[in-house]
Amino acid sequence: MxxxxxxxxxxxxxxxxxxxxxxxxxxxxxxxxxxxxxxxxxxxxxxxxxxxxxxxxxxxxxxxSNVKHEFSFTPSFSIYVACDSEEEIGHLYQKLIEDGQALMPLDDYGFSTKFGWLNDRFGVSWQLDLPK
Missing domain, CATH: 3.30.720.100 (Signal recognition particle alu RNA binding heterodimer, srp9/1)
Known part of the structure; x- marks a missing residue:
């Protein structure tokens, strides 16, 4: 393989x-x-x-794609990024959310210091995490 x-x-x-x-x-x-x-x-x-x-x-x-499809990206597959600082996660979230859509706004959800999930302007899903 x-x-x-x-x-x-x-x-x-x-x-x-x-x-x-x-x-x-x-x-x-x-x-x-x-x-x-x-x-x-x-x-x-x-x-x-x-x-x-x-x-x-x-x-x-x-x-x-040279063929127009009736489907696009889905949040069930996302790019996960472990960030190193509050500044880094905040900057990355603000840049990726421009013309995108928040799925889980950047916040403390208990399982992480700070976490955000979004679809960017291209429809690609991202999970941004500041691990505890």
Whole structure:
């Protein structure tokens, strides 16, 4: 068996924008490869056919779907981030919630010092935790 990697499918040509946004928010993160659709291929020219990026060492793959699907991301699969400080969790939450949706606003829920769960502007779900 080969490597297991989370895979994100974006619609409306948002994959590269999302990768750039995520890697700008989280230190030690980078886009590692991008293959784009060319002229006369099955996707819109210039959109992401296949890309890889890493967030704090965790690798992800993503694409821009060339087919419009009736589904998108679901909070039942989320990116979990263990934060190191109040400042870090607050900053990350504020950036990710812009044009997104709070599922659990940033607060003390008893199982953690501070916790927040949200869908970002791309529909990707994030759990941000400041462990006790």
């Amino acid at each position: 080969g490597k297991i990697t989370p895979f994100l499918m974006f619609q409306n040509g948002k994959a590269e924008e999302a990768m750039n946004y995520y890697t700008s928010l989280i230190e030690d993160s980078e886009i590692t490869s991008i293959v784009r659709y060319g002229a006369n291929e099955n996707g819109d020219e210039g959109t992401v056919m296949k890309a890889s990026f890493s967030l704090k060492g965790q690798e992800f793959m993503c694409i821009d």
